Structure formats: C-alpha cells, structure tokens
Amino acid sequence: MTASSASMGEQPIFSTKAHVFHIDPKTKRSWIPASSQAVSVSFFYDSSRNLYRIISVEGTKAVINSTITPNMTFTKTSQKFGQWSDIRANTVYGLGFGSEPDLNKFIEKFQEVKEATRLAAQKAGNNGVAAVRPPEGGEAGGGDPTALHGGGSPKHQQAAAKASLPQTTAEAQLRYENDRLKLALAQSSANAKKWEVELQTLKNNNGRLTCALQESTANVEEWKRQLQALKEENATIRGRMLDLEAGSAPDAQELRRELATLRSRAELLDRENKQKDKELEALKRKLEDQTPGKADERLKALLSENEALKSAAQRLQDQLCATQGRQAAWEQLAQRIAHRLHDLRDLQHELAALLSAS
Structure with missing residues (x-):
C-alpha cells in the first residue's frame, strides 16, 4: 500500500x-x-x-x-x-x-x-x-x-x-516477542540513565550538606574558645574586684568599661548562638531528608554541644549580674570611704586651726 x-x-x-x-x-x-x-x-x-x-x-x-x-x-x-x-x-x-x-x-x-x-x-x-x-x-x-x-x-x-x-505462527510470535524485548530494553536503558542522574543529584546534595555540617562543627569549636576567653576575663575581673578595697576611682571607672564590653560581647554571642540554632535546625531537616545515618548522629552530638554552650552562656550571664551587684556595693563603699576621708580632712584643718590659735 x-x-x-x-x-x-x-x-x-x-x-x-x-x-x-x-x-x-x-x-x-x-x-x-x-x-x-x-x-x-x-x-x-x-x-x-x-x-x-x-x-x-x-x-x-x-x-x-x-x-x-x-x-x-x-x-x-x-x-x-x-x-x-x-x-x-x-x-x-x-x-x-x-x-x-x-x-x-x-x-x-x-x-x-x-x-x-x-x-x-x-x-x-x-x-x-x-x-x-x-x-x-x-x-x-x-x-x-x-x-x-x-x-x-x-x-x-x-x-x-x-x-x-x-x-508460521511460531516464527511470527518469536519475532514479535523479540521486538517487544528490544523495546523493553530501550525503555529500561532510558530509565537507568534517569536514575543515574537522580543518584548523582543526591550525591551532590549530600556533599553540600556534609560541608555545611563540618562548617557548623567548626563554628561550635569557635564558640567554645570564645566562651573560655570570657570565663578567663570574668576570673580576672573577680580578682580585680577583690583589689578594689583601695577605693581608687580610676580603677572603678576602668572596671565599669570592662563590664560594659563584657556585657556587649555576651549579648553578641547570644545572638550568634540563636542564629546558629536556626541554621542547625534547617540543616537537621535537610539531613533527615537525605541521609539519616551517621550525619544524624553527628548532628545530635552537635545539638548537645550547642545546648551545653547555651548553659555556659547563661551561667556567664548570671556571673555578670552578680559582678554588677558586687560592683554597685563596692561603689557605695568607695563613696562612703571618700566621705570619711573628706570628714577627716575637715577635722585635720580644724585641729590645725586650734593648734595655731593656742
């Protein structure tokens, strides 16, 4: 035809x-x-x-x-x-x-x-x-x-x-089945290529998530170092507060500046901590969608460390509050000492005047 x-x-x-x-x-x-x-x-x-x-x-x-x-x-x-x-x-x-x-x-x-x-x-x-x-x-x-x-x-x-x-019917059937097998093989090959692309995409996503997790771990280590530095500074301030009995006004002013700086750094660390919490939650959801194996365990450990950092930051905040209270007490004591010194100077002048008059 x-x-x-x-x-x-x-x-x-x-x-x-x-x-x-x-x-x-x-x-x-x-x-x-x-x-x-x-x-x-x-x-x-x-x-x-x-x-x-x-x-x-x-x-x-x-x-x-x-x-x-x-x-x-x-x-x-x-x-x-x-x-x-x-x-x-x-x-x-x-x-x-x-x-x-x-x-x-x-x-x-x-x-x-x-x-x-x-x-x-x-x-x-x-x-x-x-x-x-x-x-x-x-x-x-x-x-x-x-x-x-x-x-x-x-x-x-x-x-x-x-x-x-x-x-013959048998020959026609064999040719028909052979052609169907060729078509099925073609479709299977096409599906295999699609699966290879999807697998490669999953591997790439997993690699990016792994890099993000490693970066978050490095950030946690940096937070630990910053917290340790704050602890050392707090210990130094405690020692200087003990030496404040001399009532030196310049030392008290310097202490207030250091306390303000320490408070600012603590607030900054708290904001960064909250931001990293959000990033860790998003990373956790992505990892659960991709590979919930070892990465999930590492993320749990990271979250535990993050909670420990939160607790340490809270303790540091409490220590700052206590230090501020003690600073107020020392300032009051310094003012009282200054008044006493002023009164002593007045008495000294009066005694000198009496001695010169006699």
Missing part, C-alpha cells in the same frame, strides 16, 4: 489525527519524528489481499504502512501516546494524539480490527480460504471500500510482497 493507493478513491473505515514517530533503527532507544505535524492516520481494508492496513501519508510520503496481524499489540504508554510493533516492516510505530479520548478511540478500533483479522485467520485455517470483512461503523466512511492499488516505489512493493508470503 503506497501513498498513491490511499488517494485513489479508497475510503478509510476509521481516521484520526496524530503525530507519527518511528523508533530509531540504530539505538532502539529513542523516537524519530516521521511527520512534521499531525497527519491523518487511517485504517483501510485491502480487499485484494483480504487484510487490514494502517496508513498515514504526509504529502507524497507514506509515513505509516502497517499490515495488521493477530499477534500485534497496541500499547498505551501515556495519556496521549501509544505504540505498536510491526514485525514485517521491522519497526515500531508511535502515535502522539491531541487528547486521551482520541487515543482511546484508536485503541478500540485497533482491537476491533485485530479481532476481525484473528477470526478471519482462524476461519481460513479451517476452510483453507481467507475471507476477511471490514468491521461496520467506521467513522470516516461506511460503504464497501474498493480494491487498493499497489502503485508506488519498488521498496514499498517489495515490502508488500514480503508481507504476503506465508509465515
């Missing part, structure tokens, strides 16, 4: 519009567009050979010329795409429809024609005569079709001649 035979007055028993694809004959893994746009795909009954064909023509080129056999299977691979294998043409056809109902109608007609072909083949096996009749109720024309003419290229005539040769 060629493009010319489909245009010489033969009426299809069913027609629809679809984009036509052929499987890549080299790789068997990808589709090659056979039509530049949606074209008419029709079922024809070849009365001269008593068989059915699926034919689609774009311009002068026949993009589909498939003889339907009882062993053919049309597979719906998505909502708008389906495919079938033609052993005699040694290819796999794919059709992309505009909507799912169009695909379902095509599948129904395919099954109907396939069943008619099977019954005709069974009857021919019993009677020795092939008598195939087209199913009634075709969409694009209900009359009896005329004989389809075989004009066209020698390649198409050669394919039609091969299709008419007798073939």
